[in-house]
Amino acid sequence: MKKDRKSFKKILCITALVPLLFLSACSGNGSSSSSNSGSGNATDEKAEVIKVGITAPMSGAAANWGITQEWVAKQAANEINEKGGVTVDGKKYIFEVVAYDNKYNSTGGAQVAQTLINKDKVKFIVGSVGSAPTQALQTLSEKAKILHFTSAWSPAIKGNDFPYTYTTLNTPNEVIDPLVTYILEQNKGLKSVAVINPNDASGLDTAKVALKVWKEKGLNIVVEDYYERGTTEFSQIVTKILAEKPDIIDLGGSPPGDAGLILKSLEEQGWDGVKLIGAGTSGDQLVEAAGEAAEGVYLGLAPDFTGDTATERQKDLAKRAKEEINETLNSISMQPYEAMMALKAAIDESGTLDSDKLKEALAKVEVDSSFGVTKFGGEDLYGFPQQLLLPVTVTQIIDGASVEVNRISTNQ
Amino acid sequence: MDTFVQLIVNALQSGAIYVIFSLGLTLLFGVMKIVNFAHGEFYTAGAFLTYLFIDKWGLFSSINIYVAYFLAFVFAILIVGIVGYLVEMTIFSRFHGDMVSGLIVAIGLSMVMQTIYLLMFTANPKNITSIFKGTSHLFGGSISNERIAIFILALLFTVGMTLIIKKTKFGKAMRAISQDKEAAELQGIDYKSITRWGFVVGIVLAASAGVLVSPASVVDPYIGEAYLMKAFIIIILGGMGSIPGCILAGFLLGIIESFGIFYFDIAFATALSFILVMLMLLIRPQGLMGHVSR
Amino acid sequence: MSQGNNIRWLIVSVIVIAFGFMLNDPYLAHLFALLCVYSILAVSFRFIMLCGEINLAHASFFGIGAYTSAALTIHFNVPFIVAFFVSGIIAAIVSILFGAIAFRVKGHFFLLLSFAFAEVIRLFFQNAWTDVLGGVTGIAGITSPMGEFYGFIAIVTLLILYTMYFLEKSKLGKILIAIRNSEDLSRSIGISSMKYKVLSLVVASLLVGMSGSMFAHFNFVISPEDFTFHLSIIILSFVIIGGRDHFIGPVIGVVLLVLVAEYLRGFGSYEILAYGLAIILAMLFMPKGIAGTLQSLRLIKLKSSKSKSREEAKV
Numbered sequence A: 001m002k003k004d005r006k007s008f009k010k011i012l013c014i015t016a017l018v019p020l021l022f023l024s025a026c027s028g029n030g031s032s033s034s035s036n037s038g039s040g041n042a043t044d045e046k047a048e049v050i051k052v053g054i055t056a057p058m059s060g061a062a063a064n065w066g067i068t069q070e071w072v073a074k075q076a077a078n079e080i081n082e083k084g085g086v087t088v089d090g091k092k093y094i095f096e097v098v099a100y101d102n103k104y105n106s107t108g109g110a111q112v113a114q115t116l117i118n119k120d121k122v123k124f125i126v127g128s129v130g131s132a133p134t135q136a137l138q139t140l141s142e143k144a145k146i147l148h149f150t151s152a153w154s155p156a157i158k159g160n161d162f163p164y165t166y167t168t169l170n171t172p173n174e175v176i177d178p179l180v181t182y183i184l185e186q187n188k189g190l191k192s193v194a195v196i197n198p199n200d201a202s203g204l205d206t207a208k209v210a211l212k213v214w215k216e217k218g219l220n221i222v223v224e225d226y227y228e229r230g231t232t233e234f235s236q237i238v239t240k241i242l243a244e245k246p247d248i249i250d251l252g253g254s255p256p257g258d259a260g261l262i263l264k265s266l267e268e269q270g271w272d273g274v275k276l277i278g279a280g281t282s283g284d285q286l287v288e289a290a291g292e293a294a295e296g297v298y299l300g301l302a303p304d305f306t307g308d309t310a311t312e313r314q315k316d317l318a319k320r321a322k323e324e325i326n327e328t329l330n331s332i333s334m335q336p337y338e339a340m341m342a343l344k345a346a347i348d349e350s351g352t353l354d355s356d357k358l359k360e361a362l363a364k365v366e367v368d369s370s371f372g373v374t375k376f377g378g379e380d381l382y383g384f385p386q387q388l389l390l391p392v393t394v395t396q397i398i399d400g401a402s403v404e405v406n407r408i409s410t411n412q
Numbered sequence B: 001m002d003t004f005v006q007l008i009v010n011a012l013q014s015g016a017i018y019v020i021f022s023l024g025l026t027l028l029f030g031v032m033k034i035v036n037f038a039h040g041e042f043y044t045a046g047a048f049l050t051y052l053f054i055d056k057w058g059l060f061s062s063i064n065i066y067v068a069y070f071l072a073f074v075f076a077i078l079i080v081g082i083v084g085y086l087v088e089m090t091i092f093s094r095f096h097g098d099m100v101s102g103l104i105v106a107i108g109l110s111m112v113m114q115t116i117y118l119l120m121f122t123a124n125p126k127n128i129t130s131i132f133k134g135t136s137h138l139f140g141g142s143i144s145n146e147r148i149a150i151f152i153l154a155l156l157f158t159v160g161m162t163l164i165i166k167k168t169k170f171g172k173a174m175r176a177i178s179q180d181k182e183a184a185e186l187q188g189i190d191y192k193s194i195t196r197w198g199f200v201v202g203i204v205l206a207a208s209a210g211v212l213v214s215p216a217s218v219v220d221p222y223i224g225e226a227y228l229m230k231a232f233i234i235i236i237l238g239g240m241g242s243i244p245g246c247i248l249a250g251f252l253l254g255i256i257e258s259f260g261i262f263y264f265d266i267a268f269a270t271a272l273s274f275i276l277v278m279l280m281l282l283i284r285p286q287g288l289m290g291h292v293s294r
Numbered sequence C: 001m002s003q004g005n006n007i008r009w010l011i012v013s014v015i016v017i018a019f020g021f022m023l024n025d026p027y028l029a030h031l032f033a034l035l036c037v038y039s040i041l042a043v044s045f046r047f048i049m050l051c052g053e054i055n056l057a058h059a060s061f062f063g064i065g066a067y068t069s070a071a072l073t074i075h076f077n078v079p080f081i082v083a084f085f086v087s088g089i090i091a092a093i094v095s096i097l098f099g100a101i102a103f104r105v106k107g108h109f110f111l112l113l114s115f116a117f118a119e120v121i122r123l124f125f126q127n128a129w130t131d132v133l134g135g136v137t138g139i140a141g142i143t144s145p146m147g148e149f150y151g152f153i154a155i156v157t158l159l160i161l162y163t164m165y166f167l168e169k170s171k172l173g174k175i176l177i178a179i180r181n182s183e184d185l186s187r188s189i190g191i192s193s194m195k196y197k198v199l200s201l202v203v204a205s206l207l208v209g210m211s212g213s214m215f216a217h218f219n220f221v222i223s224p225e226d227f228t229f230h231l232s233i234i235i236l237s238f239v240i241i242g243g244r245d246h247f248i249g250p251v252i253g254v255v256l257l258v259l260v261a262e263y264l265r266g267f268g269s270y271e272i273l274a275y276g277l278a279i280i281l282a283m284l285f286m287p288k289g290i291a292g293t294l295q296s297l298r299l300i301k302l303k304s305s306k307s308k309s310r311e312e313a314k315v
Helices: A002-035 A063-082 A106-119 A131-141 A172-186 A201-216 A235-243 A256-268 A283-294 A312-325 A331-350 A355-364 B003-031 B039-056 B065-090 B099-121 B145-167 B169-179 B181-186 B191-216 B223-238 B243-263 B266-283 C003-022 C026-049 C058-075 C080-102 C108-127 C149-169 C171-181 C183-188 C193-219 C229-242 C249-267 C270-285 C289-296 C305-314
Strands: A048-056 A086-088 A091-101 A124-128 A148-150 A165-167 A192-198 A220-227 A248-250 A274-277 A367-369 A372-374 A392-398 A401-408 B135-138 B141-144
Touching (some): A048 A063, A048 A331, A063 A312, A086 A331, A091 C249, A106 A131, A124 A331, A148 A331, A172 A201, A172 A401, A235 B003, A235 B243, A283 A392, A283 A401, A331 A367, B003 B141, B003 B223, B039 B191, B065 B191, B135 B145, B169 B181, B223 B243, B223 B266, B243 B266, B266 C108, C026 C193, C058 C080, C080 C193, C108 C229, C171 C183, C171 C193, C229 C270
Parallel strands (some): A148 A165, A248 A274
Antiparallel strands (some): A086 A091
16 A cells, blocks of 8 residues: 555656646747847847747648748848847837747647747747648737738638738739739730649639639630649649640649649640649749759749849848758748838837737838838738738749749839 | 540559559568558658769769669669668567557658658759650650650569569568468578568668659659558558559559549549548458458 | 545546646647547547557547537537537447448458548548538637636546546456457357447547547637548557556656657757657657556556456456
8 A cells, every 4th residue: 555655646746747847848948949049149138029930831841931931030030130120119129030830730730829829929920831720820819919921822811800910922812813914925826724733722722813814814724623732643634634635734833843743744745835833932943843844834923032033132041041951942931021021110110019000000111021112002802901012923934944034013 | 645545554654653662562561561651751762862863963974874873773772771671670670560569660760751851852842864765655645755664664673573572582481471470480480580681672662663763753751651652552452462462453543543533533533542442451351462361 | 446546546637627727828728628638539549449459540530520510610500518419429420330341350451441541531521511611721710619618628538538447447348358359259258349349439439529529629720631540640659658558558648748749849840850759769668658667667556458357367
């Protein structure tokens, strides 16, 4: 009996110790992340810290987005902090970036949301990737009136039902129409189109917009199909598409790996029509995945960050990203940069950290985005000006390089 | 392009790819009873090593490209073989016969390997230069020369594997162990050693598949898992441990997908393959060509 | 079981319930609820393992419960408490259909069959009734049904765990273990292995379906990716690492591994690497699981399902 009592006490101690240890480790963990965050060298020791959060995949096939978003946000924070941060009521603040892997699903997304908002107490969310995790985030952030800047495309998570959500990159709604218009001008006499997308949120969102635009332009949609994420063999799908003899093939929201495989298969089966990835986010990644099969493909959401049309800031960021983390930057990577710039502009303008007053500022303030000075707009489509107005870029793969062939500014 | 011929061509060449990959798994799962959930990661190892040798480091760029690929293949399977030997020795050998523990440890290994690839190569898919460039036209259907090569190599591999299993002492020892461990040991077969080498052969097959298939496809840290799913379907349908079953089921799956996607849609074809698996397990668990075990 | 032991576990239970009602920090409350729900998943997973089978579709029944509850409360305005029980019942019904067919095979084959079934269910969540189930994006906007929801979760979890414990100790539990030890022998004395396997599956799935309902209402969003065979495998790892031979093993596995994952959260891409390493190391150094290792080090004395059956056999 005595042995039982001793052993039971041991269990009780262990069960009590474990959560205590964990809680202390967690607070320790919180401070350790601040040492490699965006608080630059030249900052005032006495400045207070504003934590900003990112929820994005950092493992799995979409890991590039989370990894680059975290890095870009930290660069933006460094940039702002080195210039003196922001001042509110005479007090100086610097930014610190906290990013977690949301594993691209709701469970991970909900846990990250809880950690960011309730444990780390971030004041703003400057980057979110993935529809399901973003929705998980919004359940907490909207109620807590936390300004949330997202890269998600679906109009279903924006607008007057989500007053604290803003988008700081272009979405299919903004880019597909100009892209299609340009393509039809450059290639006359096209009549039919096949629209292929992955069966996930980005694919479905892109498909909705693309189908509408193609129909408006009078094209005949001969194939509309969706493939499972993780497909490795596309020859069967390609055969099905080619049997309908389309003039144009629109790969919609397909990620570079899948698009590359489809393009290779198209080449094999001898088709050389007009190819586009309506919401393609990176020409460089497409070439990396597809090699020669990528030649001639148009992309709608892949601004050039390294060539002649890129701004100095973009070129600098892209170069350093390659050097420091060996990653290519794409439009999704840049989204937190624009978010941080927008945040800074709004705080400078309104002199406060209060979300509702910041909203008022965001509606009219000028944002020093990586593309240049711009503002928020999009009330007609979204209900309030939540969409940062960025230039729409049409990119084409020419001689193995991603070349921007057209740029439309949308400063209204 | 004659659509029907194209569908057949697609079925055959994708079937060939599935067969190469599944050979290793049927050996490991069917014969050695090791549930190697990290099998896909060894495929990826073969693919990434090829990428490193041929594209990134351009190690053999000064030689004829066929020789270059052959050398890349040899080095890749040597490296993977050594790693596999060590992995079996340190990790899997503890769990012989304990299917569940082996499964869990393989999951852990898979997570570790995938992240290592992620950190080394980033998640962005990479293209590997093809060895056999150009496309050919057969009876009205088009197929890239790369894939013709894969088809031929798949046949060679299966013939080679069948010979090893049936004719060599090693192959016979493996079969003996899978049928009755104690009886095999009584006959003087070194269970530990044969299992270890059997594991190495299995994963070397996976890596070979990676070297062969990746020029026709792309490589990224997570590509192994997709093939793993297909491979499980194939070895169940064909019969775990049966090489002829592997071939039959591999091409069968190719046909189901090719025609299923064409006449219906992709989700249908995927669901169909899983339902077939379930039916097979219920009606004839040993698969089309497997033997009733125990 | 001695009186002293009873009181000790009662004290632990009271502490757990207290946690449920007193946790004000939403982050900790969410974590606590996750621990509760995963504990139910892990213990019920092990319950099915008592008859010797690994069910990789376990997470799918969890998902069926979650989706049923979410759909009923959002689209059909059903009150939570009704949805809660209906979720369990629907999961149980599906499990009867699955079990009646699937348990015709066993071991490897049942494992693979459950894996295939899990994929079919995932495809179903993704592609069927998209206006109700939400398709790929799933369902969002699920609400917390009552003020002290976390207290409710704590109480329900404990009730379920106690139920499972007594079931395991009961005749049913002994029959399941007998089937695992030797199916042929059990059948030779008149035990219908099929009937009892299905029974264990149904009981487990009923409870897991109800826990799925709770999950939906404290997570607020669900999607098909949350209920795949990956989750079943993670749960299996909780059971094996915690200790498959003891009732409390799975709970230990859940608490430890979930907290480890939380600690690793700040490490970005390295999180998965460290987690995989943790699993490998745990399996290498504690092959009997944490509970089993503690037992053999004589640090604690717990009822083992293995040693029990050997004692029974001595009779």
